[in-house]
Amino acid sequence: xxxxxxxxxxxxxxxxxxxxxxxxxxxxxxxxxxxxxxxxxxxxxxxxxxxxxxxxxxxxxxxxxxxxxxxxxxxxxxxxxxxxxxxxxxxxxxxxxxxxxxxxxxxxxxxxxxxxxxxxxxxxxxxxxxxxxxxxxxxxxxxxxxxxxxxxxxxxxxxxxxxxxxxxxxxxxxxxxxxxxxxxxxxxxxxxxxxxxxxxxxxxxxxxxxxxxxxxxxxxxxxxxxxxxxxxxxxxxxxxxxxxxxx
Amino acid sequence: xxxxxxxxxxxxxxxxxxxxxxxxxxxxxxxxxxxxxxxxxxxxxxxxxxxxxxxxxxxxxxxxxxxxxxxxxxxxxxxxxxxxxxxxxxxxxxxxxxxxxxxxxxxxxxxxxxxxxxxxxxxxxxxxxxxxxxxxxxxxxxxxxxxxxxxxxxxxxxxxxxxxxxxxxxxxxxxxxxxxxxxxxxxxxxxxxxxxxxxxxxxxxxxxxxxxxxxxxxxxxxxxxxxxxxxxxxxxxxxxxxxxxxxxxxxxxxxxxxxxxxxxxxxxxxxxxxxxxxxxxxxxxxxxxxxxxxxxxxxxxxxxxxxxxxxxxxxxxxxxxxxxxxxxxxxxxxxxxxxxxxxx
Numbered sequence: 001x002x003x004x005x006x007x008x009x010x011x012x013x014x015x016x017x018x019x020x021x022x023x024x025x026x027x028x029x030x031x032x033x034x035x036x037x038x039x040x041x042x043x044x045x046x047x048x049x050x051x052x053x054x055x056x057x058x059x060x061x062x063x064x065x066x067x068x069x070x071x072x073x074x075x076x077x078x079x080x081x082x083x084x085x086x087x088x089x090x091x092x093x094x095x096x097x098x099x100x101x102x103x104x105x106x107x108x109x110x111x112x113x114x115x116x117x118x119x120x121x122x123x124x125x126x127x128x129x130x131x132x133x134x135x136x137x138x139x140x141x142x143x144x145x146x147x148x149x150x151x152x153x154x155x156x157x158x159x160x161x162x163x164x165x166x167x168x169x170x171x172x173x174x175x176x177x178x179x180x181x182x183x184x185x186x187x188x189x190x191x192x193x194x195x196x197x198x199x200x201x202x203x204x205x206x207x208x209x210x211x212x213x214x215x216x217x218x219x220x221x222x223x224x225x226x227x228x229x230x231x232x233x234x235x236x237x238x239x240x241x242x243x244x245x246x247x
Numbered sequence: 248x249x250x251x252x253x254x255x256x257x258x259x260x261x262x263x264x265x266x267x268x269x270x271x272x273x274x275x276x277x278x279x280x281x282x283x284x285x286x287x288x289x290x291x292x293x294x295x296x297x298x299x300x301x302x303x304x305x306x307x308x309x310x311x312x313x314x315x316x317x318x319x320x321x322x323x324x325x326x327x328x329x330x331x332x333x334x335x336x337x338x339x340x341x342x343x344x345x346x347x348x349x350x351x352x353x354x355x356x357x358x359x360x361x362x363x364x365x366x367x368x369x370x371x372x373x374x375x376x377x378x379x380x381x382x383x384x385x386x387x388x389x390x391x392x393x394x395x396x397x398x399x400x401x402x403x404x405x406x407x408x409x410x411x412x413x414x415x416x417x418x419x420x421x422x423x424x425x426x427x428x429x430x431x432x433x434x435x436x437x438x439x440x441x442x443x444x445x446x447x448x449x450x451x452x453x454x455x456x457x458x459x460x461x462x463x464x465x466x467x468x469x470x471x472x473x474x475x476x477x478x479x480x481x482x483x484x485x486x487x488x489x490x491x492x493x494x495x496x497x498x499x500x501x502x503x504x505x506x507x508x509x510x511x512x513x514x515x516x517x518x519x520x521x522x523x524x525x526x527x528x529x530x531x532x533x534x535x536x537x538x539x540x541x542x543x544x545x546x547x548x549x550x551x552x553x554x555x556x557x558x559x560x561x562x563x564x565x566x567x568x569x570x571x572x573x574x575x576x577x578x579x580x581x582x583x584x585x586x587x588x589x590x591x
Contacts, residue, residue, distance in 0.1 A: 043414075085459040087414035090407060124342030127406060129457075151336065151345055176536045176570040177278065177343050203456060203488075204570070208542040 040071025043091025093136035127174035141226035255316030265527030270589035299374035328402035329367035391438030395450020396427030454489030509566035529561035
């Protein structure tokens with residue numbers, strides 16, 4: 001087993017001198033895997049390709065993917081603790097996704113997916129960072145994400161749900177001016193006889209609001225997305241999920 | 248103390264200077280329009296985001312319907328970006344206009360159009376401010392709204408790329424900060440010429456929900472400071488979203504008249520920090536726009552206003568833009584509670 005003795009070099013760039021959390025060492029079984037993890041934690045998009053290809057010379061693609069995810073989990077933790085800010089998190093997610101893509105190419109097929117999740121950012125809202133993080137975490141955990149992007153009209157969300165029949169749909173809003181689109185989506189889906197968990201979150205979105213309409217489940221932050229998707233895929237309906245996650 | 252009732256305008260000017268007032272001012276420095284006000288005033292989005300007359304009429308509701316001490320235009324955050332070449336989606340009747348695409352790639356250099364002040368909706372906005380001033384300018388403070396340089400940069404290259412480069416290649420962000428500062432400043436000067444009593448700078452992307460204190464200090468702060476250095480002849484209010492506790496003193500050091508914050512900020516601590524400065528810097532806010540004004544009710548609004556007064560806020564305001572589906576009753580409750588509190 002190989003462990004890095006000194007992790008200070010990994011984290012020193014990240015404002016850690018005045019952080020609230022503590023950088024915990026993430027260790028892999030050997031150096032090539034350690035490099036993979038390190039590239040994700042550092043958001044090193046310049047080197048992730050080379051590092052992953054190097055790892056694939058001796059490692060199983062699935063194991064490399066697990067290392068990438070391990071790195072991203074550490075990023076999630078640093079984010080949760082307020083150590084990492086969005087720029088680092090985005091770069092880490094970029095690195096992880098690029099790495100996963102290379103591994104999937106090597107395997108010759110995309111990973112079998114646990115289920116489909118549709119994500120979007122509310123109509124009128126261009127702030128899709130929360131959504132991007134949720135996408136990355138969902139993908140890292142084996143879900144197929146249909147990313148409708150930002151500023152998505154209500155009609156498009158409803159149409160995508162009808163077309164793809166996902167286990168769960170999510171909506172993100174940062175601006176206080178945009179979140180009311182979620183209620184319109186809920187009404188449209190219900191009118192069409194569709195029932196599925198509709199997880200809504202983001203800076204401006206309150207639990208009281210989301211639980212005031214049918215299908216709505218309030219998501220506190222992006223890290224809950226994979227756990228909620230697991231519930232949805234296992235057959236929990238929106239009422240059971242709201243019971244579990246809200247209130 | 249003598250209880251002479253001041254006009255909203257007098258109250259705001261006194262409060263901005265730190266002088267005693269009959270009661271705390273109540274206002275919103277961010278967008279104020281709601282669907283109910285649109286109905287009452289017969290001025291609706293999207294027209295009110297594009298035409299001076301409707302824009303002014305809808306903005307006047309902050310005084311004539313809500314009873315606030317200030318009014319402001321515009322409602323959206325895309326005026327400068329559009330004039331710099333950002334294509335705009337009109338937002339329809341429910342939403343504010345938003346960027347339809349980003350005009351620049353993150354490694355390009357933006358160009359300042361020579362006819363900047365004649366482009367997009369700037370002429371309509373300037374006209375709207377003049378009309379607003381004629382309508383309610385004797386009674387309340389008329390605020391001209393501009394966008395801060397970091398947020399303009401976000402509308403030119405996209406927020407995600409802006410954040411990536413802020414961390415990785417800050418030198419590529421600089422030209423966008425430069426054009427953002429110039430665009431905001433030129434618009435501010437036109438708004439002042441048109442009669443604005445104060446300028447509000449919204450720089451929502453400079454939030455610590457988005458960037459680290461280090462990025463704020465190294466990339467954003469110098470340009471905000473430059474912008475404010477050019478606006479020393481008029482009261483200025485800066486609004487930045489998010490939990491700003493770690494940079495509140497940096498913001499106070501920008502040379503701004505007043506600071507508007509979200510309720511996430513620890514107000515009593517922030518006010519203590521502001522006291523260290525040699526001039527009075529009012530803190531605005533206290534009422535959560537999404538949870539309390541929109542999702543809450545009159546009682547919740549009133550209790551939050553009470554707490555905001557106890558916490559020491561110098562002016563009572565929503566912590567961010569008013570969600571347009573917010574009820575008039577909730578917004579009026581802010582004024583009612585402040586008036587009740589000061590009757591005693």
